[in-house]
Amino acid sequence: MPIAVRWLLAAALLLAVTPASAQTPAPPVPAAPPVPRAWKTGDEAAAIERRIDDLIARMTLEEKVGQLNLWGRGDEFRMEWVEQGRTGAVMNFVTPSEIVAVQQHAARSRLRIPPIIALDAINGFATYMPQPLGQAATFNPRLVELASYWSAREARAVGINWTFAPMIDMTRDARWGRVMEGAGEDVHLASILAAVRTIGYHRGGLATSAKHYIGYGEAESGRDYNSVWIPVSKLWDYHMPPFQASLAAGVFTVMTSLSAMNGIASTADRHLVADLLKGQLGFRGFVVSDFESVKELIAHGQAADGSDAVRRAFGAGIDMDMMAGLYDAHLARLVRDGAIPEAAVNDSVRRVLRVKMHMGLFEEAPYDPALARRDLGTAEARAASLEVAREAVILLRNERGILPFKPSVRSVAVIGSLATHQADWQYTENAGLPRVISPRLTDALAAILGSRVRVTSAPAFATHCSLAAGDTAGAVATARAADVAVVMLGEDCEQYGEGTSRAHLDLPAHQQALLDAVIATGKPVVVIMHTSRPFVLTRFIDRVAAVIQAFHLGTEGRTAIAEVLTGRTNPSGKLPMTFPRATGQVPIYYDRLPTGRPRIKNFRYETGYLDESMEPLFPFGFGLSFSRFSFDQLALASASVPRSGTVAGSVRLTNAAGPAGQEVVQVYVRQRVGERSRPVRQLKFFQKVAVAAGGTQTVSFSIPVQSLGYHDDAGRYVVEPGTYDIFVGGDSNAALTASITVTE
Ligand code: BGC
Numbered sequence: 001m002p003i004a005v006r007w008l009l010a011a012a013l014l015l016a017v018t019p020a021s022a023q024t025p026a027p028p029v030p031a032a033p034p035v036p037r038a039w040k041t042g043d044e045a046a047a048i049e050r051r052i053d054d055l056i057a058r059m060t061l062e063e064k065v066g067q068l069n070l071w072g073r074g075d076e077f078r079m080e081w082v083e084q085g086r087t088g089a090v091m092n093f094v095t096p097s098e099i100v101a102v103q104q105h106a107a108r109s110r111l112r113i114p115p116i117i118a119l120d121a122i123n124g125f126a127t128y129m130p131q132p133l134g135q136a137a138t139f140n141p142r143l144v145e146l147a148s149y150w151s152a153r154e155a156r157a158v159g160i161n162w163t164f165a166p167m168i169d170m171t172r173d174a175r176w177g178r179v180m181e182g183a184g185e186d187v188h189l190a191s192i193l194a195a196v197r198t199i200g201y202h203r204g205g206l207a208t209s210a211k212h213y214i215g216y217g218e219a220e221s222g223r224d225y226n227s228v229w230i231p232v233s234k235l236w237d238y239h240m241p242p243f244q245a246s247l248a249a250g251v252f253t254v255m256t257s258l259s260a261m262n263g264i265a266s267t268a269d270r271h272l273v274a275d276l277l278k279g280q281l282g283f284r285g286f287v288v289s290d291f292e293s294v295k296e297l298i299a300h301g302q303a304a305d306g307s308d309a310v311r312r313a314f315g316a317g318i319d320m321d322m323m324a325g326l327y328d329a330h331l332a333r334l335v336r337d338g339a340i341p342e343a344a345v346n347d348s349v350r351r352v353l354r355v356k357m358h359m360g361l362f363e364e365a366p367y368d369p370a371l372a373r374r375d376l377g378t379a380e381a382r383a384a385s386l387e388v389a390r391e392a393v394i395l396l397r398n399e400r401g402i403l404p405f406k407p408s409v410r411s412v413a414v415i416g417s418l419a420t421h422q423a424d425w426q427y428t429e430n431a432g433l434p435r436v437i438s439p440r441l442t443d444a445l446a447a448i449l450g451s452r453v454r455v456t457s458a459p460a461f462a463t464h465c466s467l468a469a470g471d472t473a474g475a476v477a478t479a480r481a482a483d484v485a486v487v488m489l490g491e492d493c494e495q496y497g498e499g500t501s502r503a504h505l506d507l508p509a510h511q512q513a514l515l516d517a518v519i520a521t522g523k524p525v526v527v528i529m530h531t532s533r534p535f536v537l538t539r540f541i542d543r544v545a546a547v548i549q550a551f552h553l554g555t556e557g558r559t560a561i562a563e564v565l566t567g568r569t570n571p572s573g574k575l576p577m578t579f580p581r582a583t584g585q586v587p588i589y590y591d592r593l594p595t596g597r598p599r600i601k602n603f604r605y606e607t608g609y610l611d612e613s614m615e616p617l618f619p620f621g622f623g624l625s626f627s628r629f630s631f632d633q634l635a636l637a638s639a640s641v642p643r644s645g646t647v648a649g650s651v652r653l654t655n656a657a658g659p660a661g662q663e664v665v666q667v668y669v670r671q672r673v674g675e676r677s678r679p680v681r682q683l684k685f686f687q688k689v690a691v692a693a694g695g696t697q698t699v700s701f702s703i704p705v706q707s708l709g710y711h712d713d714a715g716r717y718v719v720e721p722g723t724y725d726i727f728v729g730g731d732s733n734a735a736l737t738a739s740i741t742v743t744e
Pocket of ligand 1: 258
């Protein structure tokens with residue numbers, strides 16, 4: 001959500017506030033799960049099409065256009081428009097009374113078509129789950145599904161029925177502020193998670209929107225909204241698979257991108273939307289523009305004025321106009337003038353009504369505001385938040401086993417307002433709805449360590465939302481007086497998501513200065529990076545005892561971090577993105593193509609940099625555990641396999657030292673020789689496996705040979721015979737290797 005809209009929302013909510021109830025805890029009433037959203041099939045689906053025929057036959061042109069408008073909270077919006085049939089969908093209403101009003105107005109409209117009520121319910125509404133990038137770090141699809149389920153279920157409790165999620169844009173560029181909304185750099189992981197997120201939101205009672213179609217994450221130089229250039233082969237191999245996975249999982253709608261790909265704005269790209277998505281891929285839901293992206297066709301230089309923008313966007317296959325108001329202003333006239341056939345409008349209306357009917361909106365009872373009290377901030381949601389966060393914590397460094405804290409540690413200094421302040425930014429803020437407070441790290445630590453260990457704190461920055469420099473001297477003194485200093489650094493509340501690109505990925509100067517001063521005390525330092533993207537840790541990594549990476553982990557994130565610090569949880573998170581040594585290496589990713597001059601002898605005429613290694617600081621898939629895992633006995637079921645077959649094998653995983661723990665078995669594949677260069681390795685299988693202390697597990701894997709191919713420049717998929725190398729291990733540098741021949 002743009003910051004301006006977020007601000008507007010907060011201001012409007014302030015007016016609806018019921019101060020006395022702001023802190024009221026949710027009553028512990030067990031809640032019945034919502035009915036999952038799902039496409040109907042067979043006779044039911046056929047009956048829906050007949051019902052749509054009947055409805056469309058009774059609609060005026062204005063009522064049809066009304067179904068294609070998505071309006072929301074803002075200066076212009078009038079609730080009467082819902083009653084007039086002028087808008088079939090609304091967004092950004094989050095108080096139960098407003099939702100009831102929207103529904104009542106729709107019920108008074110001539111045809112009583114129920115509204116779709118939308119919100120960016122991404123990783124929470126009252127109880128927050130880790131950000132999607134943090135969810136991806138679990139490498140655990142079950143937990144990602146669970147996080148989506150609870151995010152949906154809480155939004156559902158205030159009457160929302162459509163989420164603008166999952167965001168499944170692929171990106172390899174940490175400068176782009178929206179990396180936190182996706183699943184990281186790897187297309188295999190991202191595709192699996194795109195599917196489970198879609199399913200989880202549906203199970204929680206929301207319809208979904210796969211976004212942003214397509215290529216938004218390739219924004220040149222990581223600058224949000226910038227142009228993207230994607231060749232056909234890369235489009236199909238890298239950007240399409242998560243969308244195909246979400247479509248296969250039954251996503252209801254697709255949102256276009258704000259950007260232009262190969263010189264054509266996605267919202268005006270007929271080939272991408274009408275031909276490919278609705279035609280070739282057979283998508284039968286509706287396509288919604290992004291926020292005002294119909295109007296932005298003018299700024300893109302692809303439409304002369306509002307009317308022209310409608311002609312371009314509607315002609316490209318965009319069924320619904322989000323917030324631009326241009327379909328409302330021009331579409332009916334364009335139809336009357338013969339510039340747009342009414343049959344095309346009917347097709348778009350059919351798609352919107354189809355989604356509404358398959359969602360079950362026509363049969364649904366009016367929203368009951370009691371749900372908000374019952375279903376927000378429940379103990380179950382908090383437990384889910386903790387369960388996901390535990391596996392999302394990534395341990396990047398742990399020198400001389402500083403973590404978990406030894407019994408000899410008698411005092412811990414916690415530094416940084418991200419750790420020492422409560423956090424509670426959420427949609428329910430000021431809305432008179434139950435608020436869910438995220439505990440301070442200090443409190444979470446003290447609760448585990450008890451009176452045996454003294455936990456002291458120093459905020460060092462202004463507030464938990466603004467990391468402007470604060471009392472550095474006080475922080476240093478606090479560190480000096482303790483056995484260990486835990487320093488939480490990172491990004492402000494508003495420094496992630498849309499419009500937050502960075503040109504520098506190092507710590508801001510005053511954070512680095514604070515850290516240097518704490519390191520200078522000589523106390524062992526544990527750094528917690530609370531960021532929404534990979535940062536460059538090179539300037540301090542060798543000078544601190546431990547580093548934990550936490551991608552905004554949600555309501556229970558700091559509890560999970562405290563559990564890791566104290567050993568109550570053995571970390572198992574893995575990096576879903578490569579961590580660079582320097583911003584100048586970005587985009588840096590593991591599944592790169594080889595060059596004709598690989599780095600072997602380290603001399604000038606090999607690929608690399610004059611002033612930096614070409615290796616990342618931490619590779620994709622990396623994350624430490626308190627256990628020491630080792631892999632051996634890699635065995636393939638056969639030395640050769642036909643193209644129609646499966647690469648089957650197994651590997652032994654041993655928990656050689658330390659407590660019981662979980663390791664992510666990662667299997668990468670490289671095609672040695674092909675018609676075109678193939679990536680140096682690509683993840684094709686992963687599985688999180690629990691192993692008892694000192695125990696072993698034999699883990700089997702199977703990879704369909706059909707998944708080892710690629711697309712050529714004409715978009716044809718090819719799987720070539722030849723030798724394929726297999727690499728198995730706990731990160732993308734996996735060293736255990738075998739090879740297999742794929743035959744015709
Ligand atoms: C974002 C979308 C979001 C929409 C509605 C846009 O600016 O790009 O991802 O769903 O706003 O809030």
